[in-house]
Amino acid sequence: MNVLQAMFQIFIFPGFVFLFVSALFFHWLDRKLIARFQGRIGPPWYQPLADFLKLFAKEDVLPQGTNLLFASLLPLVSFASVLTASFYLPVAVLTAPSFQGDLIVVLFLLSMPSLLYFLAGWITGGVYSILGGIRSLLQYFSYEIPFLLAVSGTAIASGSWSLADIRAAQLSSGAYIIPQWFGFLLAVSGLIGKLKREPYDIPKAQSEMVAGPLTEFSGKKLGLWYLTNHLQTVVGLAFLVNVYFAGYWEMNTLGGFIICYLLLILLQCLLSAISAIYARLRIDQLISLNWRVLIPLTLLHNLFLLLK
């Protein structure tokens, strides 16, 4: 592979540009679907791009006394960590590099934005920001554990902590979605928490916290936070496709690519439907749901997998 080809793959297809377009497309799909569920028409296809460009053209103000370096670094680092995670998944590279334990690395990289989100609230210092930040941290400790436990079910079944091995094991034994459908549902619940979508949008609940930790952000930084979230949606869904649906894109063909993309769209429909159906949970309801119900269930699920 020559240098030009490698550059093309990293930056254009299936690299940065493709990911950026996918992120905007999935965000548009989400808004359109929710609008249709709610009996509205929904935005035109270029709306996410227009929003993004508008935010980047806007004046960037922060409250006095905010550490500027920190405030600029936080969205950048969280964007970078999601982008890095994407390079271990078949969504951004044709053949993902793989090693033992990259499952954990991807999970870590995907949870970085949540921690930085809390810090964003903390350093800007408004009352809504700080309370939203504390809520996001409380929420983090509830959804992240069932998510990790549910996903580790696939590692148990394949006997490996490497994403490539999990894919390969599924190609021979069939996708894990069928035997582990319950784990998949738990993982979807965790992913909703990661993406802070309804009904887990407690940190940024508009009617209480205005915009949560991002209340004081504006302009480019806010645009970058939003883009991170859109990108995280695609990468998170690709992660689920990888561990539960055998990551068809690995097959490196047009057919594999189409199947993978259709699966992503299908999962996005699931997320949008959940958002449209449920009311926002209260933070104590969320914590008790996760700790009293979901965590014991994931433990039982994994125990069952180990004994099988």
Added chain:
Amino acid sequence: MNKVVVPIGPQHPLLKEPMSFLISLEGEQVVDSVLRLGYVHRGIEKLAQQRTYIQNVYLIERICGICSHIHTTTYCQAVETLLGLEVPKRGLYIRTLLCELERIHSHLLWLGVLSKNIGLDTIFMYAWRDREIVLNLMEEISGGRVSHAVNVIGGVRVDLDAMHIATLQNGLAELNDRVEELTRSIEHDRSFAARTRGIGKLTLEDVKRFCVVGPVARASGLNIDLRRDAPYGAYRDFEMEVPIMDQGDVWARSMVRMYETVQAIRLSRRIVEALPEGAVSVKAPRKVPQGEIVSRAEAPRGEVFYYVRSDGTQVPARLKVRTPTLTNLITLSKQLKDVQMADVSSVIAGVDLCIACADR
């Protein structure tokens, strides 16, 4: 843990009108709240003393954007009684029909606001989409979606012809299906119940002590409704049952309002069917004889109270308005005690505040 004071309002996504709450939190628990009113005070009572009785009808319509018609109804009733006018039956029926349409519109609007506040955007969109039907009906009758300017002293300004009646019947039939479906879906929705049940509780004693009126009182088991207890307008001719719940929480208030909406649709259909023939208004003299009077009516939010004193001129000597929001508002400091921060939004929405009414 330190106390944190969260300001809600005067400008906040939770509130549609300016009002200020200072919520003191310990963790997520509300320990204290301070209410402040007066951001939309326009001095309407004083203004009314500088205008003639006829001009005042249009001034009073602007007290509230949601329940504009009930204010003019109450005011016109008062002045008509002072004048000793007999309003024709057809006029009374049309007046009452608009009161009921306004109740439907107000309750659907409220359902949207509550759903938005608890993060159930789908119901918000559905409720406001269905509200369009009733707004269109009101526009068809009066020419205005929100301010109708239908009432005049001595009757109403508009008459209904056969086409109006056909549109009303079709519109109300469609609305009936939609509202029944909405009622069913929130009745059985567990995520809606999780955010509204047991929140903002008011017992029957509280309700009596605070003199609470309207759906908030009826949701705590107080059986009051002026339309039945002291009927006015066309309500004299119709039997009606008043939906009562006794849980006293936001969920019960929601259900009371939804049943009331269904009932208001039914009542509107009966009024349209039973519409008598004849004139819609009588001519009223400009000067009002000396005297004073109290007029009451059941607004969507509860009892509206008007006091008018006349000194025999064209201009009222005193006009006093007491709106249901003002009496219900006082219970908020009790309701907001010891709830979670996340429930503040559903408690505030559950009372169905109309700040413009309360401030005047």
